[in-house]
Amino acid sequence: MPPPADIVKVAIEWPGAFPKLMEIDQKKPLSAIIKEVCDGWSLGSNENFALQIADSTNFYITEKNRNNIKNGSILRLTTSPYQTALQLHERIQSSSMDAKLEALKDLANASRDITFAQEFINLDGISLLTQMVESGTERYQKLQKIMKPCFGDLLSFTLTAFVELMDHGIISWDTFSVAFIKKIASFVNKSAMDTAVLQRSLAILESMVLNSQDLYHKVAQEITIGQLIPHLQGTDQDIQTYTVAVINALFLKAPEEKRQYDEHIVDILDCPLTEMAHILAQKQLRSIILTNVIRNPTPINDEMAHQLYVLQVLTFNLLEDRMMTKMDPQDQAQRDIIFELRRIAFDVECEPNNSGSIEKRKSMYTRDYKKLGFINHVNPAVDFTQIPPGMLALDNMLYFARHHQDAYIRIVLENSSREDKHECPFGRSSIELTKMLCEILKVGELPSENCHDFHPMFFTHDRSFAEFFCICIQLLNKTWKEMRATNEDFNKVMQVVREQIMRALSLKPNSLDQFKSRLQNLSYTEILKIRQSERMNQEDFQSRPILELREKIQPEIMELIKQQRLNRLCDGTCFRKISSRRRQDKFWYCRLSPNHKVLHYGDLEESPQGEVPHDSLQDKLPVADIKAVITGKDCPHMKEKGALKQNKEVLELAFSVLYESDEYLNFIAPDKHEYCVWTDGLNALLGKEMTSDYTKSDLDTLLSMEMKLRLLDLENIQIPDAPPPIPKEPSNYDFVYDCN
Numbered sequence: 128m129p130p131p132a133d134i135v136k137v138a139i140e141w142p143g144a145f146p147k148l149m150e151i152d153q154k155k156p157l158s159a160i161i162k163e164v165c166d167g168w169s170l171g172s173n174e175n176f177a178l179q180i181a182d183s184t185n186f187y188i189t190e191k192n193r194n195n196i197k198n199g200s201i202l203r204l205t206t207s208p209y210q211t212a213l214q215l216h217e218r219i220q221s222s223s224m225d226a227k228l229e230a231l232k233d234l235a236n237a238s239r240d241i242t243f244a245q246e247f248i249n250l251d252g253i254s255l256l257t258q259m260v261e262s263g264t265e266r267y268q269k270l271q272k273i274m275k276p277c278f279g280d281l282l283s284f285t286l287t288a289f290v291e292l293m294d295h296g297i298i299s300w301d302t303f304s305v306a307f308i309k310k311i312a313s314f315v316n317k318s319a320m321d322t323a324v325l326q327r328s329l330a331i332l333e334s335m336v337l338n339s340q341d342l343y344h345k346v347a348q349e350i351t352i353g354q355l356i357p358h359l360q361g362t363d364q365d366i367q368t369y370t371v372a373v374i375n376a377l378f379l380k381a382p383e384e385k386r387q388y389d390e391h392i393v394d395i396l397d398c399p400l401t402e403m404a405h406i407l408a409q410k411q412l413r414s415i416i417l418t419n420v421i422r423n424p425t426p427i428n429d430e431m432a433h434q435l436y437v438l439q440v441l442t443f444n445l446l447e448d449r450m451m452t453k454m455d456p457q458d459q460a461q462r463d464i465i466f467e468l469r470r471i472a473f474d475v476e477c478e479p480n481n482s483g484s485i486e487k488r489k490s491m492y493t494r495d496y497k498k499l500g501f502i503n504h505v506n507p508a509v510d511f512t513q514i515p516p517g518m519l520a521l522d523n524m525l526y527f528a529r530h531h532q533d534a535y536i537r538i539v540l541e542n543s544s545r546e547d548k549h550e551c552p553f554g555r556s557s558i559e560l561t562k563m564l565c566e567i568l569k570v571g572e573l574p575s576e577n578c579h580d581f582h583p584m585f586f587t588h589d590r591s592f593a594e595f596f597c598i599c600i601q602l603l604n605k606t607w608k609e610m611r612a613t614n615e616d617f618n619k620v621m622q623v624v625r626e627q628i629m630r631a632l633s634l635k636p637n638s639l640d641q642f643k644s645r646l647q648n649l650s651y652t653e654i655l656k657i658r659q660s661e662r663m664n665q666e667d668f669q670s671r672p673i674l675e676l677r678e679k680i681q682p683e684i685m686e687l688i689k690q691q692r693l694n695r696l697c698d699g700t701c702f703r704k705i706s707s708r709r710r711q712d713k714f715w716y717c718r719l720s721p722n723h724k725v726l727h728y729g730d731l732e733e734s735p736q737g738e739v740p741h742d743s744l745q746d747k748l749p750v751a752d753i754k755a756v757i758t759g760k761d762c763p764h765m766k767e768k769g770a771l772k773q774n775k776e777v778l779e780l781a782f783s784v785l786y787e788s789d790e791y792l793n794f795i796a797p798d799k800h801e802y803c804v805w806t807d808g809l810n811a812l813l814g815k816e817m818t819s820d821y822t823k824s825d826l827d828t829l830l831s832m833e834m835k836l837r838l839l840d841l842e843n844i845q846i847p848d849a850p851p852p853i854p855k856e857p858s859n860y861d862f863v864y865d866c867n
Contacts, residue, residue, distance in 0.1 A: 755784075
């Protein structure tokens with residue numbers, strides 16, 4: 128007879144004693160179980176003891192998480208969280224340097240557990256740590272002079288414990304003094320600082336900036352971009368990653384006035400920079416990142432790739448103001464930009480007011496504006512009242528005319544001299560192309576928490592977006608000629624150009640020149656070939672017998688897809704817990720039991736290299752208890768997140784499982800594929816329809832393959848019952864050529 132479900136068989140350790148095998152009744156209060164264990168070893172005062180998971184985490188067992196205990200688990204009897212916190216609170220104040228160092232090391236490890244953290248914080252432990260940091264700097268400098276490196280470890284463990292305690296979100300970041308911020312900033316500003324101390328200090332500054340607008344102002348007064356630059360010029364990629372993260376945080380939290388255009392910085396006739404962009408340009412941040420990070424022989428890890436992606440997004444978002452600014456047709460300064468475009472294209476100077484009649488000048492302007500390809504020939508300023516792209520399109524046109532003058536003049540004159548209705552309208556094309564590029568690069572959208580998709584080529588030029596436009600407008604003109612397009616074909620040309628750009632970007636060119644070279648290989652003829660090939664692979668027959676066969680086969684294919692989804696759920700997936708301190712990644716794993724009746728899940732210390740066994744996952748959720756699968760913005764964890772988390776991409780990856788008592792198991796998928804696999808699989812378990820984009824794509828692909836197989840002309844062809852035998856291995860492999 129199987130044991131009751133509430134009885135769990137475990138081993139319990141106690142230092143200096145043989146482990147005990149026990150049966151724990153999960154219905155009994157935890158305090159009663161601890162008393163029973165203490166009595167077995169003749170230990171008094173059972174209220175001073177607690178149980179821990181005997182692994183590297185050492186997490187305390189509480190009434191909330193006791194269901195994590197599984198059959199065969201090894202537990203450890205130890206001092207209670209309160210007693211441990213009290214002891215460590217006293218030990219870290221020891222006058223002995225060695226004792227203090229050991230205590231802080233223990234505190235850094237223990238602080239990862241929220242139960243301990245709560246007790247230590249209740250003892251005003253955070254204040255004690257901040258006082259130690261504030262008062263310890265002078266001693267640190269003295270000990271450095273007498274070569275006492277252990278004090279660097281002491282400070283490192285102090286800051287590590289502080290970071291771990293704050294990461295639980297128990298107390299607000301707004302409670303810290305300016306003196307503490309100055310001390311942390313001083314560690315970053317020092318030219319020679321212990322690597323671990325520098326890492327923790329950068330992490331603290333990033334969290335301060337992201338979690339408090341008030342602290343942003345205080346941190347910004349202590350840390351400048353110029354002081355962070357030297358950390359990017361080192362060789363430690365972790366330090367570089369933390370540094371870019373702090374820059375991104377300062378960038379993201381800069382107040383609105385810092386993002387407005389300053390006409391005193393640059394000439395209004397050129398593409399203006401924001402104050403933040405001006406600072407970054409002055410410090411040559413882009414070139415330093417390109418040289419020391421992107422082109423560094425060390426491969427870029429995922430976290431650095433994410434931070435570079437965030438910096439790329441935030442940099443492009445500086446264009447949002449111009450993108451959403453309409454042109455004022457009555458503003459003479461803005462109209463002067465259009466006059467400048469006309470002057471460069473046709474090599475004419477502004478005529479004096481007394482030269483010819485007003486009607487003659489208007490007629491001449493109208494003729495030239497038509498040649499420039501504007502929709503409104505009389506007042507082209509009206510063309511730039513559409514947002515997006517607003518004034519950004521005009522900025523791009525002027526940049527092209529000034530910095531690529533020969534190409535600009537050639538395109539304008541080449542098209543203005545044609546009389547066969549095949550001219551490519553430069554003005555209209557530039558406006559629509561700018562809008563398209565903003566859509567491709569998602570200008571104005573917040574960065575995703577899960578994306579690593581940065582493009583190295585955008586770090587190779589200070590005006591990368593404008594240069595990107597210059598390459599693409601020449602591509603558009605080339606494609607227009609290859610298609611022999613007319614104005615009626617404008618949208619078709621734009622679709623082809625978009626496809627050319629997207630395909631070239633997907634190859635991740637390292638420079639703008641390489642991007643240009645990729646586009647050369649994606650001519651209109653090549654795009655047609657690619658489309659034809661894809662069309663043949665996705666051919667869909669429409670005759671009635673074929674449609675009937677398709678309907679007959681479809682249920683089999685859907686069942687195959689369903690089994691694949693469930694098998695993937697059985698394999699499991701590692702999900703990341705999103706927190707304000709992103710680099711301190713916390714992972715959890717979830718997988719379906721082989722009998723499809725239980726979801727097993729639990730926390731992990733690091734991302735696993737393969738499958739995680741069911742036994743190591745502490746929690747489980749019966750499939751029978753699942754009520755519904757919720758996606759997108761309706762998920763409870765999406766409603767709780769701040770503005771940074773509520774971007775479009777994260778919302779598209781979020782889903783939750785609603786189970787009994789209106790409780791939720793919340794997920795954020797690592798990518799779109801995993802999102803579709805899990806939502807499909809969960810819906811299949813609930814007997815609901817699988818509706819994801821991947822299901823539709825898989826259905827079309829598998830149906831197409833099955834249809835083609837069944838329609839093959841196999842007359843007089845004998846199909847063997849068994850597969851052909853596998854050939855024997857060759858006697859030697861001398862014919863193998865090692866490409867490396």
